[in-house]
Amino acid sequence: MKEYSKSKLNRIKRGQNRGTYDVEKINGILDAGFICFAGYIYDGKAISIPMAYGRNGDKIYLHGSQANRMLNALLEAKEASLTVMHLDGLVLARSGLHHSVNYRSVTLFGSLKKVENDADKEAALVCVMDQMISNHWDSLRPMHQQELDRTLVVEMTIETASAKIRDVGVNDEPEDYELDVWAGVVPLKMVAEKPISDEQLKENIAIPDHVLEYYEQHK
Amino acid sequence: MKEYSKSKLNRIKRGQNRGTYDVEKINGILDAGFICFAGYIYDGKAISIPMAYGRNGDKIYLHGSQANRMLNALLEAKEASLTVMHLDGLVLARSGLHHSVNYRSVTLFGSLKKVENDADKEAALVCVMDQMISNHWDSLRPMHQQELDRTLVVEMTIETASAKIRDVGVNDEPEDYELDVWAGVVPLKMVAEKPISDEQLKENIAIPDHVLEYYEQHK
Numbered sequence: 001m002k003e004y005s006k007s008k009l010n011r012i013k014r015g016q017n018r019g020t021y022d023v024e025k026i027n028g029i030l031d032a033g034f035i036c037f038a039g040y041i042y043d044g045k046a047i048s049i050p051m052a053y054g055r056n057g058d059k060i061y062l063h064g065s066q067a068n069r070m071l072n073a074l075l076e077a078k079e080a081s082l083t084v085m086h087l088d089g090l091v092l093a094r095s096g097l098h099h100s101v102n103y104r105s106v107t108l109f110g111s112l113k114k115v116e117n118d119a120d121k122e123a124a125l126v127c128v129m130d131q132m133i134s135n136h137w138d139s140l141r142p143m144h145q146q147e148l149d150r151t152l153v154v155e156m157t158i159e160t161a162s163a164k165i166r167d168v169g170v171n172d173e174p175e176d177y178e179l180d181v182w183a184g185v186v187p188l189k190m191v192a193e194k195p196i197s198d199e200q201l202k203e204n205i206a207i208p209d210h211v212l213e214y215y216e217q218h219k
Numbered sequence: 220m221k222e223y224s225k226s227k228l229n230r231i232k233r234g235q236n237r238g239t240y241d242v243e244k245i246n247g248i249l250d251a252g253f254i255c256f257a258g259y260i261y262d263g264k265a266i267s268i269p270m271a272y273g274r275n276g277d278k279i280y281l282h283g284s285q286a287n288r289m290l291n292a293l294l295e296a297k298e299a300s301l302t303v304m305h306l307d308g309l310v311l312a313r314s315g316l317h318h319s320v321n322y323r324s325v326t327l328f329g330s331l332k333k334v335e336n337d338a339d340k341e342a343a344l345v346c347v348m349d350q351m352i353s354n355h356w357d358s359l360r361p362m363h364q365q366e367l368d369r370t371l372v373v374e375m376t377i378e379t380a381s382a383k384i385r386d387v388g389v390n391d392e393p394e395d396y397e398l399d400v401w402a403g404v405v406p407l408k409m410v411a412e413k414p415i416s417d418e419q420l421k422e423n424i425a426i427p428d429h430v431l432e433y434y435e436q437h438k
Contacts, residue, residue: 009262014284035306035320037256039265043228046258048267048302050324065233083267087254087409090351092430095360096344097370099351101254105269125315132309132318133405141314141398151316170417179360182424183417186352186434190306193406198389205401211311215405 009109010162018164026163029084029106030055034131036082038062040073053082054127060108060156061115061124071152074112080156082108089188094172094181102185106163108156115153118145124153135210192218228328229381237383245382248303248325249274253350255301257281259292272301273346279327279375280334280343290371293331299375301327308407313391313400321404325382327375334372337364343372354429411437 003021004010012019020026030053037048049070054061060082064071074080089102115121126137170183192215195207222240223229231238239245249272256267268289273280279301283290293299308321334340344367345356389402411434414426 009264013288014286035304037267037269037302037304039258039267041260041265045228045296045298045300045328046260046265046267047300047326048256048258048265049326050256050302050304050322052320067233069232077264079264081264081266083256083269085254085256085269090411090433092352092355092414093359095366096348096356096362097366099348101271103269107266107268109264129315129318133311136311137315139400140312141395141400143315147314147316169415170419176360177419178421180421180424181358181360182427182430183420184414184426184430185417186414186430187412188409188437189412190407190409192309193408195311195403195405196388198402198404200389200396201402202397202399205399207403208401211401211403211405214309218407 004160004162007160010107010160012162012164015164018166020163020165021161022163025165026106026161027055029086029104029163032086032104033084036084038070038074039081040070041077042069042073052128052132054124054129054131056127058158060110060158061127062154062156063125063128064152066150066152068152071154075114075154079109079111082156087188088167090186091170092184092186093170094176094179094183098170098172100166102166104163104165106161108158108161110156110159112154112156115155118148121148121151121153124155125151133210133214139208139210190218223379223381226379229326229379231381231383234383237385239382239384240380241382244384245325245380246274248305248323248382251305251323252303255303257289257293258300259289260296261288261292271347271351273343273348273350275346277377279329279377280346281373281375282344282347283371285369285371287371290373294333294373298328298330301375306407307386309405310385310389311403311405312389313395313398313402317389317391319385321385323382323384325380327377327380329375329378331373331375334374337367340367340370340372343374344370352429352433358427358429409437
């Protein structure tokens, strides 16, 4: 098992039994999503902004407009922290403070650089698209040079990371199991509904197989 | 319409057409969730951590262990920024860079203080619980004083905020509508599955009505 090394940055202190540094598990959590929360410092304050990402090995790609305030602040700091979380359920215990949620979350720490080369930029954008929906890029109108020029692409190399996973039932105080209080889990999940074709779609264009596949896998 | 005042902190620069400062809309987005991402600065780095929250008017309540690294860092900073996001769909355009997501997100900025008084602490914890699932607190074993003592409760007064909402279809380049490329939206939503009673539940305890109601409203 390959693990990220522990430092004061990523070491899990609260709920250590839920923590893992396992690279494969962390990649699994990253690959189950495509929206991360990036932390950045603006005017001395830490702000969390949701962003699309793509992962390829130990690299994470972010993109935005060349003027994007957050991406430019991150590039200036040369490092960043990204968090991804999937909510899997409400854990309803017999007492208030034993309530919890089931979830999978990852926090990544790494160094950042701007991707300058056009081919590398395009590959990063394909990676971000693949993270959202597989096999989609090649079905689209090819990118214009001007679009690529206007886009800022940032590469993060993951240097360390940790994940927390809670996927069990209720944990109550031993004496509380005797109470006449209901307890249990309400599973939650993100689902896709049927794809809705654009109203201005040209006639006779069917929903592509890879989009239908996405729907089947997420419905 | 009551609006938050705009400052350099909360003014929306990218995608202004999606932005709003409307207090009622912002509260609606907050009340549709119970997990926020709090930004905090640790070792000079901005880290985003998912946390449960409760809203009551212009107050947001967070809680954790008295030793919680993030809550203590936030209290020391006396201010915080919290972000809540709901993902509502994939927006699949005819070209890569017009891809987007439908979403509702809010970023709050405010001042923080520790809630010291026991009655206020309990009221805040009830608020956090209500945000997760309504009408639940009174069905539980009453809180022990020791549990309350071990819990750190933080109150944020929302000072300013902004929201971004995207809830429309594809926006492509005018000339791209003639292409033989499919475009459309795949709606996404978080759903609840049937409540699963704890394996160690005493016999003859039914799932409470308010839990079944939660399931019916979210299935």
